[in-house]
Amino acid sequence: MITFNGVTKRYADGTVAVDDLNLEVPTGEMTVFVGPSGCGKTTSLRMINRMIDPSGGQLLLDGVDVTTIDPPTLRRGIGYVIQQAGLFPHRKIVDNVATVPLLLGWDRKKARARAMELLERVGLDPKMAGRYPFQLSGGQQQRVGVARALAADPPVLLMDEPFSAVDPIVRTSLQDELLRLQAELNKTIVFVTHDIDEAMKLGDRVAVLRVGGRLAQLDDPATLLARPADDFVREFLGRDRGIRRLSFISDEGVGLRTDLLVPASTDVASARASGEEWLAVVDERERPLGWVATGHLPASGTLADLELAPYGTYVSGRDSLRGALDATLLSPSGNAVAVDGSGRAVGVATRRSLNEALTEVAAGAGSPAKSPGVTGSGVTGTGASAKGPDVTATDAGPSVKDAGDTSGAGGAGATTGGTGGTAGPGGVDG
Numbered sequence: 001m002i003t004f005n006g007v008t009k010r011y012a013d014g015t016v017a018v019d020d021l022n023l024e025v026p027t028g029e030m031t032v033f034v035g036p037s038g039c040g041k042t043t044s045l046r047m048i049n050r051m052i053d054p055s056g057g058q059l060l061l062d063g064v065d066v067t068t069i070d071p072p073t074l075r076r077g078i079g080y081v082i083q084q085a086g087l088f089p090h091r092k093i094v095d096n097v098a099t100v101p102l103l104l105g106w107d108r109k110k111a112r113a114r115a116m117e118l119l120e121r122v123g124l125d126p127k128m129a130g131r132y133p134f135q136l137s138g139g140q141q142q143r144v145g146v147a148r149a150l151a152a153d154p155p156v157l158l159m160d161e162p163f164s165a166v167d168p169i170v171r172t173s174l175q176d177e178l179l180r181l182q183a184e185l186n187k188t189i190v191f192v193t194h195d196i197d198e199a200m201k202l203g204d205r206v207a208v209l210r211v212g213g214r215l216a217q218l219d220d221p222a223t224l225l226a227r228p229a230d231d232f233v234r235e236f237l238g239r240d241r242g243i244r245r246l247s248f249i250s251d252e253g254v255g256l257r258t259d260l261l262v263p264a265s266t267d268v269a270s271a272r273a274s275g276e277e278w279l280a281v282v283d284e285r286e287r288p289l290g291w292v293a294t295g296h297l298p299a300s301g302t303l304a305d306l307e308l309a310p311y312g313t314y315v316s317g318r319d320s321l322r323g324a325l326d327a328t329l330l331s332p333s334g335n336a337v338a339v340d341g342s343g344r345a346v347g348v349a350t351r352r353s354l355n356e357a358l359t360e361v362a363a364g365a366g367s368p369a370k371s372p373g374v375t376g377s378g379v380t381g382t383g384a385s386a387k388g389p390d391v392t393a394t395d396a397g398p399s400v401k402d403a404g405d406t407s408g409a410g411g412a413g414a415t416t417g418g419t420g421g422t423a424g425p426g427g428v429d430g
């Protein structure tokens with residue numbers, strides 16, 4: 001546990017970068033410091049490993065005042081990752097990662113073996129090990145930076161805007177990787193960012209700081225979105241706070257209708273007789289194929305003969321309410337197909353049932369999502385987090401191959417439509 005006890009930092013020129021900061025960073029959790037430029041995030045972070053010493057107050061690491069620990073000893077237990085990785089340019093990747101173990105006196109072979117293990121763990125091809133940093137992309141360098149910080153297995157990790165210099169796609173995958181690693185390693189992480197979406201996605205708790213180095217609010221992301229402490233936090237969280245909040249609320253409250261799922265072998269007369277405007281057609285393995293509008297059916301035949309409209313799906317019990325809402329918006333019927341982890345349709349969330357669930361949320365009910373996350377993009381409904389890796393399931397179009405299908409096929413699928421008569425997996429995977 002890291003404890004800030006009335007910590008203040010006043011620089012020599014009189015600038016107060018951090019003012020009476022009181023907060024706790026629980027062991028094994030990721031706490032994100034977020035706030036506008038100059039609000040004291042980096043200063044606060046660097047006081048933890050004594051790159052900067054406080055001017056007042058106390059900073060405790062597991063109850064011990066860090067200023068009583070000499071910096072090299074302190075830093076042995078604290079990994080540090082910065083923007084643009086900060087790798088040693090003249091050392092090969094493997095040697096960059098092995099740096100701290102070697103400093104700790106490990107023999108060369110053991111240190112290199114550890115480095116190779118870590119490179120794999122952060123998702124890098126072992127053949128990168130013999131390269132120099134300039135031979136890696138920015139995203140790959142950041143992975144090396146994370147591997148290097150983890151090399152001596154420190155219990156604490158400080159990360160200062162580690163992903164802000166890479167493009168949004170690489171950034172998302174680095175964030176997912178970090179969440180995956182953290183689910184395994186349970187480090188005590190302090191992560192600095194100025195990006196509120198990143199903070200919400202990664203943080204178990206998020207500390208919003210305001211300029212002058214004062215803590216505006218410290219809460220878990222769902223609470224921050226639901227109950228910002230003041231106008232500053234509200235504005236900092238951004239405009240679509242209500243929608244983003246749905247990422248943190250489980251879809252469990254959305255009632256499902258199984259009677260709207262019909263096999264492709266259903267004849268058109270029965271479909272018409274259902275009295276429903278739209279039916280979700282499934283194949284023999286109960287995977288969704290598309291929607292059929294019962295008002296436009298031919299005189300005879302089965303649903304397998306028809307061209308089906310594309311659909312949106314979400315993974316029931318695993319996605320958030322935002323995923324379910326997103327999926328309804330991707331279906332011409334206005335209803336969403338709920339699938340299980342293997343892509344099998346388990347029911348239909350109708351606009352009405354979704355509306356009821358949303359009404360409950362507005363009234364203050366709703367339980368936390370299992371895999372909350374933040375997205376701002378396209379058709380994917382929920383982002384990543386486990387907090388966990390990207391489990392986005394809202395995937396319009398007939399390409400629900402498996403639970404993890406995050407292929408981005410949503411965009412394409414949404415316009416491709418169902419595949420009509422070729423019910424069966426072969427016909428729907430494209």
Ligand SMILES: Nc1ncnc2c1ncn2[C@@H]1O[C@H](COP(=O)(O)OP(=O)(O)OP(=O)(O)O)[C@@H](O)[C@H]1O
Pocket residue numbers: 011012013015016017035036037038039040041042043044194
């Ligand atoms: N060595 C220094 N001497 C004087 N003032 C400093 C020094 N380092 C930082 N500051 C000031 O302290 C304040 C907090 O800086 P800090 O770098 O901690 O903010 P930050 O929130 O990390 O900002 P950013 O998001 O822009 O990196 C700023 O006003 C900055 O100008």
